[in-house]
Amino acid sequence: MAYGLAALAARAPAAVAVTDEVTEWTWPQLNSMVNRLANWLLSAGIGEGQRVAVMAENSAHTALAHLAVTFAGKSVVPINFQLTAAEVRHILADGAVHTVLCSARTAPVARAASSTVRVIAWGAEESDGVWALEQILATMPETEISDRIAPAAPLYYTSGTTGVPKGVRLPEQMFPGGDSMVEHVRRIEQSPVRPTGKHLIVGPMHHTGPIGGVRGLCVGVPLVVLRKFDAETVLRLIHEHRIETTMMVPTHFSRLLNLPADIRNRFDVSSIRTIVHTGAACPVHVKRAMIDWFGPVLREAYGSTEVGTVTFIDSEQWLAHPGSVGKALPGYELSIRDEQGKVLGPGQSGLVCVRSTIGAHPEYHNDPDKTRRGYVADEVFAVGEIGYLDAEGYLYLTDRASDMVVSGGVNIYPAESEAVLRTHPGVLDVAVIGIPHADLGEQLCALVLADADPPSSADLAQWCRDRLAHYKCPSLFEFVDTDLRTAMGKLDKRRLRAWYLSARDSVAAGGAV
Numbered sequence: 001m002a003y004g005l006a007a008l009a010a011r012a013p014a015a016v017a018v019t020d021e022v023t024e025w026t027w028p029q030l031n032s033m034v035n036r037l038a039n040w041l042l043s044a045g046i047g048e049g050q051r052v053a054v055m056a057e058n059s060a061h062t063a064l065a066h067l068a069v070t071f072a073g074k075s076v077v078p079i080n081f082q083l084t085a086a087e088v089r090h091i092l093a094d095g096a097v098h099t100v101l102c103s104a105r106t107a108p109v110a111r112a113a114s115s116t117v118r119v120i121a122w123g124a125e126e127s128d129g130v131w132a133l134e135q136i137l138a139t140m141p142e143t144e145i146s147d148r149i150a151p152a153a154p155l156y157y158t159s160g161t162t163g164v165p166k167g168v169r170l171p172e173q174m175f176p177g178g179d180s181m182v183e184h185v186r187r188i189e190q191s192p193v194r195p196t197g198k199h200l201i202v203g204p205m206h207h208t209g210p211i212g213g214v215r216g217l218c219v220g221v222p223l224v225v226l227r228k229f230d231a232e233t234v235l236r237l238i239h240e241h242r243i244e245t246t247m248m249v250p251t252h253f254s255r256l257l258n259l260p261a262d263i264r265n266r267f268d269v270s271s272i273r274t275i276v277h278t279g280a281a282c283p284v285h286v287k288r289a290m291i292d293w294f295g296p297v298l299r300e301a302y303g304s305t306e307v308g309t310v311t312f313i314d315s316e317q318w319l320a321h322p323g324s325v326g327k328a329l330p331g332y333e334l335s336i337r338d339e340q341g342k343v344l345g346p347g348q349s350g351l352v353c354v355r356s357t358i359g360a361h362p363e364y365h366n367d368p369d370k371t372r373r374g375y376v377a378d379e380v381f382a383v384g385e386i387g388y389l390d391a392e393g394y395l396y397l398t399d400r401a402s403d404m405v406v407s408g409g410v411n412i413y414p415a416e417s418e419a420v421l422r423t424h425p426g427v428l429d430v431a432v433i434g435i436p437h438a439d440l441g442e443q444l445c446a447l448v449l450a451d452a453d454p455p456s457s458a459d460l461a462q463w464c465r466d467r468l469a470h471y472k473c474p475s476l477f478e479f480v481d482t483d484l485r486t487a488m489g490k491l492d493k494r495r496l497r498a499w500y501l502s503a504r505d506s507v508a509a510g511g512a513v
Contacts, residue, residue, distance in 0.1 A: 004185045004218050005031040005067075006144055017217060020225040023060040030064070030217070036140040037068035037133075041099070044118070046074055050098040051155060053117075055079035055088070055106050055206070058227050061122045061133070062205045063214045065101040070215075071145050071181060075152035077167075078206040081105070082469040085112035087165075091157050092117055094366055095167055101133070151177055151184045155365060156208065156305050158411065167365030173308035173331065174208055189219045193301070193309065197244025197273060198222045200237055202229065202252060203409065208305060209247040209278060221245075231255040232263055239267040246272070249279035249409025253290050254439055264293075272297055278309075279409030280441050281397050284322050291315050300325055302395070304383050306362035306374070307354050310334065311395055324394040331358045336389055341377040344388075349398055352387045355380045403493045405434030407442050410471055414444065414493075417474055420467045421446060426455035431484045432474055433497045446474035447496060449484055 008017070009028040017030040025033070041052065052074045054065045069076040077095045079088060081103070091097070092114045100110040100117050104124035111119050111129045122133040153175050157165040176187030188194055195216040201223065203210045217223055224241050226234060234256065237243060256264075272294055278301045291298055296315035302325035303310040311334070313326030328334040335343050336350040344350045353376060362381050363371040376382045386399035405412045414432035421430045429449040434442035448460065455463075457477040464473035478500065486492050 003147060003182050005034055008220050012220075016222060018060045018063055018223040018225065020058065020060045020227050022227070025060060030067075032142045033064055033137055034068050034071055035142045035145055036137045037064065038072040038145045039143060040136050040140045041068060041072040041074055042145075044099060046098045050096050051075045051077050053077040053079050053092065053095070053097045053100045053110075054102070055081050055083075055100055055110055056103040056122075057081050057105065058201065058205050058210075058225050059103065060225055061103070063201075063217065063223060063225060066205070066211055066214050067217060069101070070151050070184075071149070073149040073152055073181075076154045078154065078156060078211065080204070080206045080469065082471060083109070084467065084469060085109050086467065087469065088113035091165060091167075094165075095155055095157070145181070147182045148180050150179050151175075151181060153177060154211075158305050166367055166370060168305045169363070169365065170208065170305065171308040171360050171362070173360070174212070174305075185218050188215055193276075193312075194219065195221050195245045195274075198224065198241055200234070200241070200243040200246040201225045202234060202246055202248050203279075207279075209276070213247065229255075231259050235259075235264065235267040235269065238269050238272060242271040244271055245274045245276075247276045247278065249277060250282040250286060251280075251408040251440055253277070253282065253286050257286065257289050257293075258439075269294060274299060276301055278302065280406040281325075287318065288322070291319070302326065302397075306364075307332075307356070307381055307383060308360070310354050310383070313394075321390070321392075321394045324390075324396050326395060327393050328354075328395075331356060331360075333357055334389065334393070334395060335380065336387065337376055337380070337382075339376070341380065346389055346391045349386055349388045351376060351401055352383045352385045352395065352397070353377075353380050354383055399494075403433075405442050405444060407434070407437070407444065407471065408440045412444065412472055417444065417446070417464060417468060417472050420464055421448070421460060421474075424455060424460060424463050426450050426453060427460070429484050431491045431493065431496050433493055433500065435476070435497065435501065443476065444472075444474040445476040445478060445500065447484060447500065448477055448479050449481070450479055454479060 009031040013028050016024055017027045018025050052069045054076055056062045077097055097117055100119050102110050102121050104121050107119055107121035107124050107130045119130045120133050121130050124132055126132045154170045155167045157167050176191055178184040178187050195213050199213045199216050199221050201210045201213045224237055275297050276299050298315045300313050301309045310332050311326035312329055333355045335353045337343055337353050338350050374381050384402045385397055386401055387395055387397040389395055403414055417432050418430050421427050428451055431447045433445050435445045437443040460477050
């Protein structure tokens, strides 16, 4: 392998490639372990159409797992480490997962989710149904992997309005494929959105953005992994490692800005050249405060897992168009349309729609019906949000067409928590909505129609926690005594949200609900 990690190992044998402040590997050490794990994956009998899942907290080992799967030419399925076994079970089956690479903490969940998948864990003792990664690495050769192997696109799972996660094959813009690993590395080098300089991973490593940072290792970008978010630790790592690039979500910005001034002033952040942010709309005052602090280094990316990054806007453009998420990138055409697919003019709000001019066609794995519903016109895909274009073509987001809630930069579909709450014997019906939250952007609030002997909020909260990842559990439960549905039996989330917020504001002002 005279390219990628091997070339970097020969060029800088003593330099640190990746660290998470617990584990630190030089380029030769990283190259050796990637080869060993990739060689094992190639010998593991992973069949055509089968995949390898990675389910773990942020760590250097998580980066190793993603790299090895790619170098072995296998498709990776990133899984949120906070999911329950029941939630993971569907993903493993639908994604045809052969092997799960995970941490000692997540291994029991992976094992409980399926008795047939192979579970490989780092930091774990060998046990029934769980293999120790360290023992595998010790027994496998570090022979260089063939550079003729073609990388396979990852399969990401996004929750759907039906409550069942849907698989999405990552578009080439977000995963620069190629017909060989040599070509893959070359495309990463040429990518305009790849990290440059020492990169800090802040967000969870089951999201597309942080994994883009991992791919930077292939072209010599050293990586520092934040194991768990802490605002002061972010500043310390930037200061100590002279971090040049990172990616965050607006919630991270809010928590950094909320630090006391004496803590913020303790650290030198002048090494930062680029902060890409994504995940949710950033409040204007928050973004302006970040630019005042870090300088004009913020670059906002907007898009989705299905279609990729559709727009980009740098700090100078944003200051001239505050609140915008930018113009369409090359390869995309943006339009605003009504639900019948008719194009709307500048300033008119409607569905944010995208057409690829390079032949990309978003689709959902094993779900042609959902794929078909995603298109509002020939090759025109609705992203799922409401917005408008100004006369210059800058996009502004105003609402979401779907019921999705974005809390702390994480996409949450209320249908999942609603389905769980409806199984509680004391719940007649429920609607889960997103309401404003100063730190997270939004939080989940459950409007509950209960029977004559209603459960308590604590009871419902525990019911959810026993069955769902914690971030999918409502933080508020409000009991109502009226029907939540329209005459057609639908949950009109926009109406319910407006009603709830109006009632809450009325009570706060001393009025009656």
